[in-house]
Amino acid sequence: MNFFGNSEGGFMDVIRCDEQEYLVHKWSPNGIANSSDKENAIRFGSTLRVKEGEVAVFVYKQQDGAMMDYIVGPVDKLIKTINLPILTEFIGLAYGGESPFQAEIYFINLSGNVQIRFGIPYFDVFDPRIIDLGIPCAIRGTITFNITDYKNFIKLNRLVNFEISDLKRQIEDFFTRKAKSIILNLPTDTGIPVVQMERKIDEINTILQEKIQSAIQNDFGINLKRIDISAIEIDKTHPNYMQLKKTTADQQSRFIDAKTGIEITNLDETTRIQRKDMEMGVEGKNFAVHKLNQQTEVLKSASGNLGGIGDGNLSGGSGFNPAGIMTGMAMGRVMGDQLGDMMNSTNNTPPSPPILMYHIALNGQQSGPYTLEQLKEYAITGQFTKLHHAWKQGMTEWILAGDITELAGVFAQVPPPPPAPSESVKTSAINLNKK
Template identity: 45%
Template sequence: MGLFNRNNHKLGFMDVIRCDEPSYLIWKWHPAGSQLGRNSRENAIRWGSSLRVKEGEVAVFVYPQCDGTMQECIEGPCDILIDTENFPILANMLGLAYGGGTPFQAEIYFINLARIIQVKFGVPFFDIYDPRFVDFGVPVAVRGTISFQIKDYREFIKLNRLNAFDLNDFQKQIRDVVCRYVKDTVANAPAANNIPVIQIETKTAQINDAVEYDISERLKDSFGVLVSGVDIGAIEIDKTSEGYRKLMAVTRDAAAIRVEAETQDYVERLRIQREEGQYAMHKQAQTANIGAFQVEKQAEVGVSGAQALGQMGTTGAGDINLSSSGEGFNMAAVMASMAVGGAVGQNIAGTMNNMIGGINQQATPGTVPPPIPVAAYHVAVNGQATGPFDMTSLAQMSANGQLTGDSLVWKNGMAQWEKAKAVDDLKGLFSPMPPIPKE
């Protein structure tokens, strides 16, 4: 019967179940002296064996039952003896007739929750297209590193077969998924993020963020691992390719056209600004010399009137015919002549008066009096200054009740706001009205 003999527990053949591997992600324990796949002791566990699980790892017991397999997880730190008190579920598997020394069959896996796995990946050259120039495919390659670890070990066990787990195969699966997502993200980056293909090497950080989000969700759902970081080391463009050379050529042409258009637009804006500045200076000069400008315009009107009179004479519009067959006076022509003559006369008279007035003004400076100053007061309404108002407006406001003797007023030269009834200029607005005489 070998190890399954009921007296084997007396042989002191107990095991210490622990993982002493310096670096691992998933590691399967087997009793000392057994050879994997060679004998029945590979998964034979004895009651009374000790179980030691370090912090940052978990031991998973997988044992068969008639309706499938059962799992029990022991998180570290833990140092216990395997018996029915610590493993109540396992007690159902065994009868105690053998005194607790009979081995039971179970596979024990240690999962390292603290280790961070780094997998290097590389996407060989593939064509990407600029949405503005879809005729030119540019070869691009990507390389980088992804880091991940097992955080939710129950989800990980559910998604992966521990008995068939191989770290190299697992890393290859992770690498394939990462390469596929990186390729899709880089290929869509020019259209999705408005990135010119020839500048994609400078947008590594922006693309890295998009890749990390997509990959984190994908690996969590499909493999039960937590991505701690994605680092795209480089995005390389094959600058010797025909697609790159053609894209550079058409891009230079487009840039030259854009620069030329921007230059023409800039020159046009300068022209408009210059013309507007000249027009403003012209108007300013006209304003400064308004008298001369008026004389010029009135002279133009006079010349136009004289020309109109001459035209009337050449067409016979003002002729007088008193013969028996004549029409006599052409009253419409006479009236038109009088109107034009009056306008011309007024124009010339106005011009002469302006010229004489200008001469007199230049000859006797200071004879034209300045404008009469008008007293204007500000009135405080609801804490806000309103106005200024002249005396006529203030009188109307007083009559309407909008201004009272207690209203605060102020004008230029006053040190502070004062009541209207205390200001000498305004006292008369609040004098009592004389009584209405009785009949």
Template identity: 45%
Template sequence: MGLFGFGNNASKVNEGGFMDAIRCDEPSYLIWKWRPAGQEANTTKKENAIRYGSTVRVKDGEVAVFVYNQKDGTQQDFIEGPFDKKIETANFPVLASIVGLAFGGASPFQAEVYYINLAGIIQIKFAIPYFDVFDPRQPDLGVPVAVRGTMSFKIADYREFIKLHRLVNFDLDAFQKQIKDACVKYVKDTVINIVDNIPLVQIEKKIMAVSDAIEERLKKRLQSEFGVVVSSVDIATIEVDKTSDAYVTLKSVTQDIQIQFTKTQANVNLDTMKAQSAVNIQNMQDMQRINAENMEESLRIQREEAQRAQKLQTEGANFMAHQLNQQTKVALAGTDALGQLGANGGMNMGGNGAFNPGAMMASMAVGGAVGQNMAGMMNNMMGGIQGVPGMTPNMAPPPPPMPPQIQFNVVVNGQSAGPFDMNALQQMIAAGTLTKDTLVWKVGMPAWAAASTVPELASLFTPAVPPVPPVPGNPGVPPVPPSL
């Protein structure tokens, strides 16, 4: 014979009333107590007891709580939805432990059944009449403020909820009143304290900030005190009594403070603008000075480079004349040596008129060399004079003009270097120091330019084309390329 079966005790099936279907058909509820049809709640009649084999139905989003009042305390079985089965030992572990075999599977057992709605959300509208709120800038002025809104909550942890509330004769209206009273208390306290961060005259414009602050506070309080979870707090209006004397006084004081603040801020902004303008002017003057110094230095370098180039060109033009002067000095020195020889008695025969053959030979060698040099120079000069139209042998020929020396300054590591002649530039190209993109400049150019764009240097970067070997038997004709 099973605990909840009938077996041989089928004759006792009528004992204790009919079978029941335990379920909740209420359309809207938070806590609902089940009882057999036609019976009052909390009756002690045996017919109101629950029989073994009764069907329990629990919808999704709700939980059924079977409460057993025992001598050692209250115990509960929790059936979470969805559930639709007969009462069995496996589903009611507490019931299986307290009901013995003495009933024979036919006697009913005593239990209270409560349905808790976990999916339903309860809304409570609240309206808090005028209460005084004090602005921290004027703590003696209490301004009347009223608040209206809606709070939504639900039961999430039903076990915690049952610990905080007695389910027997649960009155939803009384429970909502408790929630509402707590909500009003915390809303008032939040509004009073939030004006420390929000000016009271602007609180009507800060409904969202006030709602968020109230919701955060209510969630913690109501969950710990009532076991419910706050879904949302929506403040509809925050109304300040603008007809009160306190509000008029506060508004006037606030306007004066705002005007003074605006003036102060304007002065601060003006001082900031002046300071910024002074800094900008100083920066501009510094930049102009630096640019002028850089320009002066660049012009000085260009002048020195131009003077140096001109000096080199002049020295090259006067080189021939300088060489002629040096040779003339050598000839004059030789002549002077011959004169000294004659002054000393001509062919000195040695001491006391003795013949000195070494001195004579030296004098003759010097004279011969000088004479030869002078003859060569005179021949060259005469040949140059005869080749110049309008020149006579008695006229000194002008030195031939020197070819112009092309020299460039080169930018190396961000600095100007040079000037360099063409030979030096070719060596720099071979060493990789001078490339096509290197900036160069010479006297007469308006600005620096890439080396490949300067006509005098462009050819230096063109690789030499190797000569094509002639085809045997047909000189001058390049070989035919192999067929592809």
């Protein structure tokens, strides 16, 4: 805007940005951006308007470099030297503060988001089980970024002749190179199998964000807000993928067979223990009966001897002995009581308590039965939790293990979950990953 038609800039210009979508916009008095010194002449008294979420950058070119003033919105005021701190250091008072000064003015959008679509064509990833078997993989998605540290952005990017298309291309090339390197090593570094990568998009998103965010900020001065992977495509028609799939299926089958064999062994061992307990119970009862028989024989012998006590031989002949009879009766009562006690003890021996055996559900399949001691060992190692379903003989349905009172002692020694890592530990882990 130039009321006088001169080439020294506008008088009472309104300095503002009317662009709807932009990242960096250069202002000029007549609306045509160029670097002419006369077109960059700004008079004091012009109005500066900076909207919320914008920053206006005044660039003053000097012989020893450029100096800058930063005006962060919202601002709507007349331009004076007091508004531009850097300007006061080298502008003179020869013209009473009314002379034009030279400045290039750029507006930087701090509130807008810039989105880049990326597509990484097929490249080979490798499963650590078969390191020479490359599986073709392609990735598509978007990157969203904005500017938060505008001073760092200005330092890393030329404002003169700035083109956002050039910045987008540079960021896309950088991201593609970094993402390929990270995903190439993903199965080995994280343990995510290649055949499951398509189902791990959220987890892979987080890994890429953590590994790339600081690097892209240091190189381009932008804030990487998010990475959104829309698809991870594995070439399932490739011979290498089919071979890997078959190998994975074979390993899974061997694992199931081995697990079934262990369960059968455990069942045989449990059956053996039950049988042994039964045998020991029978032997214990037989031992009690044998003991009773032995004591009965002793009492019988004693009774026969007592019978002789009644024969009198006071004067060298045979006869009736009253004292012997009384003694025999008394001892007979004692032996009778002892025999009755032994019979009662044998008949009242409490039976051995039954051994509790539970079946548990693992991945939709029945496993077991297991004793409480076995379940306690599995609970300590994390193989059996309160969220597993369990059943024993006599129950009408499967119930969560945490709701079964008899299993409360199984989980008594299970340690609580470990505490979440502190920020310093996370930072150390991230630094180790970078190394």
